[in-house]
Amino acid sequence: MMETVGSLSKGKMFLSRMALNDNKAGMEGLNRDKINKIIMDSSKGSRFYENELKKEQQVNQRIEKMLQQKAHITEQQLSKAKAQVEKMTLDLEKGRDLSRVIVHVDMDAFYAAVEMRDCPELKDQPMAVGSMSMLSTSNYHARKFGVRAAMPGFIAKKLCPNLVIVPANFDKYRAVSAEIREIFADYDPNFLPMSLDEAYLDITEHLEQRTVLPEALRTHCLRLHPISGGTDGVEKQGDGLQTPVEVENLSPLLFEESPSSSPCLQDASLGGAGGDVEVFGTSAEEAVREMRFRIEQKTSLTASAGIAPNMMLAKVCSDKNKPNGQYILPSNRQAVMDFIQDLPVRKVSGIGKVTEKMLGALGVTSCTHLGQEMALLFLLFSETSWQQFLHISLGLGPTHIQRDGERKSMSTERTFGEMSELEEQVSLCRELCQDLSQEMQKEALKGKTVTLKLKNVNFEVKTRAWTLPCAIATTEELFAVAKDLLKTEIDNVSPQLLRLRLMGVRVSGFVSIDDKKPLQRSIVGFFQQGRRDSSSQMSPHKPVNENQLEPPDQTRLPACPSLVQASLQQGQPWVPSRGEVEVGRPGQQQLSFFRRVHAQRLLSERLVSPENGQGTSFQTQLDATTDPTDRHSRTKKHAADKMTGSTLEGGSTSLCSDTEPDSLSCPVCFRAVNTTDLTVFNTHIDLCLSGPPTEVKNQPDLMRDPGVWGREEVEKDRVTGGMEDTVGLRLNSCTGDHTESAAGLLLDERSTANISINRVDLNSVCLNTRGVSIPRSPDANAVKGSAQYEPCVQVSSGCPRSLAMLKLESYDHRGPALTCPVCQVTQECDDLSLFNRHVDLCLNQEVLLELGGPRPFDHPATTSQSAAHEEREQLLQKATHKGKSRRRGSSPQRPSKKPKALGTARNTIDRFFR
DNA sequence: ATGGAAGAATATG
DNA sequence: CATGCATATTCTTCCAT
Numbered sequence: 009m010m011e012t013v014g015s016l017s018k019g020k021m022f023l024s025r026m027a028l029n030d031n032k033a034g035m036e037g038l039n040r041d042k043i044n045k046i047i048m049d050s051s052k053g054s055r056f057y058e059n060e061l062k063k064e065q066q067v068n069q070r071i072e073k074m075l076q077q078k079a080h081i082t083e084q085q086l087s088k089a090k091a092q093v094e095k096m097t098l099d100l101e102k103g104r105d106l107s108r109v110i111v112h113v114d115m116d117a118f119y120a121a122v123e124m125r126d127c128p129e130l131k132d133q134p135m136a137v138g139s140m141s142m143l144s145t146s147n148y149h150a151r152k153f154g155v156r157a158a159m160p161g162f163i164a165k166k167l168c169p170n171l172v173i174v175p176a177n178f179d180k181y182r183a184v185s186a187e188i189r190e191i192f193a194d195y196d197p198n199f200l201p202m203s204l205d206e207a208y209l210d211i212t213e214h215l216e217q218r219t220v221l222p223e224a225l226r227t228h229c230l231r232l233h234p235i236s237g238g239t240d241g242v243e244k245q246g247d248g249l250q251t252p253v254e255v256e257n258l259s260p261l262l263f264e265e266s267p268s269s270s271p272c273l274q275d276a277s278l279g280g281a282g283g284d285v286e287v288f289g290t291s292a293e294e295a296v297r298e299m300r301f302r303i304e305q306k307t308s309l310t311a312s313a314g315i316a317p318n319m320m321l322a323k324v325c326s327d328k329n330k331p332n333g334q335y336i337l338p339s340n341r342q343a344v345m346d347f348i349q350d351l352p353v354r355k356v357s358g359i360g361k362v363t364e365k366m367l368g369a370l371g372v373t374s375c376t377h378l379g380q381e382m383a384l385l386f387l388l389f390s391e392t393s394w395q396q397f398l399h400i401s402l403g404l405g406p407t408h409i410q411r412d413g414e415r416k417s418m419s420t421e422r423t424f425g426e427m428s429e430l431e432e433q434v435s436l437c438r439e440l441c442q443d444l445s446q447e448m449q450k451e452a453l454k455g456k457t458v459t460l461k462l463k464n465v466n467f468e469v470k471t472r473a474w475t476l477p478c479a480i481a482t483t484e485e486l487f488a489v490a491k492d493l494l495k496t497e498i499d500n501v502s503p504q505l506l507r508l509r510l511m512g513v514r515v516s517g518f519v520s521i522d523d524k525k526p527l528q529r530s531i532v533g534f535f536q537q538g539r540r541d542s543s544s545q546m547s548p549h550k551p552v553n554e555n556q557l558e559p560p561d562q563t564r565l566p567a568c569p570s571l572v573q574a575s576l577q578q579g580q581p582w583v584p585s586r587g588e589v590e591v592g593r594p595g596q597q598q599l600s601f602f603r604r605v606h607a608q609r610l611l612s613e614r615l616v617s618p619e620n621g622q623g624t625s626f627q628t629q630l631d632a633t634t635d636p637t638d639r640h641s642r643t644k645k646h647a648a649d650k651m652t653g654s655t656l657e658g659g660s661t662s663l664c665s666d667t668e669p670d671s672l673s674c675p676v677c678f679r680a681v682n683t684t685d686l687t688v689f690n691t692h693i694d695l696c697l698s699g700p701p702t703e704v705k706n707q708p709d710l711m712r713d714p715g716v717w718g719r720e721e722v723e724k725d726r727v728t729g730g731m732e733d734t735v736g737l738r739l740n741s742c743t744g745d746h747t748e749s750a751a752g753l754l755l756d757e758r759s760t761a762n763i764s765i766n767r768v769d770l771n772s773v774c775l776n777t778r779g780v781s782i783p784r785s786p787d788a789n790a791v792k793g794s795a796q797y798e799p800c801v802q803v804s805s806g807c808p809r810s811l812a813m814l815k816l817e818s819y820d821h822r823g824p825a826l827t828c829p830v831c832q833v834t835q836e837c838d839d840l841s842l843f844n845r846h847v848d849l850c851l852n853q854e855v856l857l858e859l860g861g862p863r864p865f866d867h868p869a870t871t872s873q874s875a876a877h878e879e880r881e882q883l884l885q886k887a888t889h890k891g892k893s894r895r896r897g898s899s900p901q902r903p904s905k906k907p908k909a910l911g912t913a914r915n916t917i918d919r920f921f922r
Numbered sequence: 923a924t925g926g927a928a929g930a931a932t933a934t935g
Numbered sequence: 936c937a938t939g940c941a942t943a944t945t946c947t948t949c950c951a952t
Contacts (some may be wrong), residue, residue, distance in 0.1 A: 050938095
């Protein structure tokens, strides 16, 4: 190679990552310089190119770092490494297994070949499958022009103006794939499909049987019965095989019927054109030839294959005589080593362009070099990389093919023209979640980690993930998490907009079938789990983190705020915790918002109750400082207690219960209702909820209506009251102005505290400061209790009309949490109609409750059958003026054509995230 | 030290 | 004018114990 990719050419950086990758069959002897010039000319200056440049420089830096490291290596280190290498080499050599016969089969130009088969006009011209922006495959004709897979169509067109680009038709490819897999299965029922067009087979057993296989069963007929007109396609040359023909049901016949009755022959004679037969031998080569023959007979497509003692070699071999050829590597050590000798490392699966370049910088291009430099590589690369290199240099690879286990992730992503509109972004996000959810449903999967992927118009990629305590699957759940992730990113660049070109959502952390049950358990099990967890924390023998049957430690993981809301609607166990946003100072490194979550959560748990996990100290504080009526809210629990045990621990400390019921606290007006009759109580709640909506409509006065919200006095009391011991802070604004307060929350200059945004509504923002004490005055740095763990922070709303509400609660019980007076379940939820429906259900199912214990908040669909509910909901919708009671599940989602906000840009953002 | 989680990067077809 | 999608794995960094 004279013009090594990555070297300098005419003083200009030549991008190795952009240049033509011609290590592909059918691309030998091309005018690379010319092709590369065209590629460069089409790319230069584009955002894509700029990003590639950036990435290239990163790689170069990595290489530089590596070379510096190399310079500091001492002889001593090197000889020590050498010893390591020798020892390891010996070990590996000892374990070398040449007994297996592994085959790698690979269809030739698969997608392109299928299209050509089905459209004869394409056969004689250069064509590719894909689009103007990306090609999946090209036929061999097109490859002569440098047109290949993973090349954008518009560049391919420049290389080859006559190129025909055919859109992909995956259903068709899948169908063909199924056909060839049937054949594979005859040779190895445990074959490993790598993609639609590729598979590994272990034919060792088949070969054993084959030696005693009657000749008739190795006899295959050839029917000259071209299915789509044309004779030989561009890719069909050599190997003595004839034109594409079709023989129906060949494989079953071959292996299941007696040879004498082979209809194959009859058919052939019937065909008139004279059916030839071919007898295949018993060797590995013959077996593979037979397999390829059958593939061609069945599909009119050709395949190439490699035969070798392990997968790594078989893969390389299958490429050797592409297309429509095969290569066998004898199963002896010398043959393997000879084969490896000059093999470019890049040919080995797993060595990509970056590794190739890094190795190249050390003078390693072939596998022999690799073997020679193993000691050096030991010092410069990671253990795993080094192991990989060593295996390669010895010609070793997996000898037992194993079907892939369970899938580990599932994702969907979409590329589009620049998208900056929040509304669009959010709705796209939802769409993706919906698609993903549907896919998950097909495989009955539920996952715990949701990852949002964003690529901006400069091709910079970001991923943001959140792991939940329980597995989720529905659109709403996924969206709840994804939109929070998205919102965080939007907030992080605000007031600028995210200019996206791609968005994706991924789910991982699937629970196995065995794990699913516990995760879908009712809230009873959920809480019992929490109890078990915290008790085991205390016990000296700490259990290993979940074996299969042990459900995940749900108390230790953060939950996504919106998810709580969503799961509420889905009637699934909710998780009493939340995520946060770090409000960083300008210039300060924005630490990952979620990374902090876990830490802070643990912290809060420690605060709550390190010794007994019951949160007693907190509870004491709570009782001492909350509104007196509140104290009676945790009443009515005869049933609930029986089921959950009398305490809820760990992350659920807040649900600690007290006893003696004589009144119930209305979660709406916060007043004690002097009754224990739940029906009466329910009526009260209903009244509260359907209370005068008129004033409420006027947003500025939202907080003024005690009849509906009734919180003002209470909260004012709290502001002046238990301030010192405040642990959770909730800040409510009755206008949209809070957007200021959310972002511009006034931290004093040394505060690095994390303010968590609990929920951002149209009308309120709920913030949580974790374990932070609020000084009475800007100067007073009251360090109390939990504050020893966190810096002090001074909070001000920055909005004259906002009302700071300080509420003494344990961490896991802050925010707009409502406790169901019936089942005692507290949940973050400020949608009163939902809450009311829950209460209704609880009441209606009192009997059930007695029998089965508390259940999760139920799905609205199952609960809002009655017209009364509907009415109330409508009322409430008016009352809150937020559309909060809109049921995402059942009502057709309105295309958020709500009036654009009066307020700031922020305001509108918040609206989208409802 | 070790281990988990998140995030970026690498690789494959 | 303009560079995809799905999946897996590895490496690095940060954090907690």
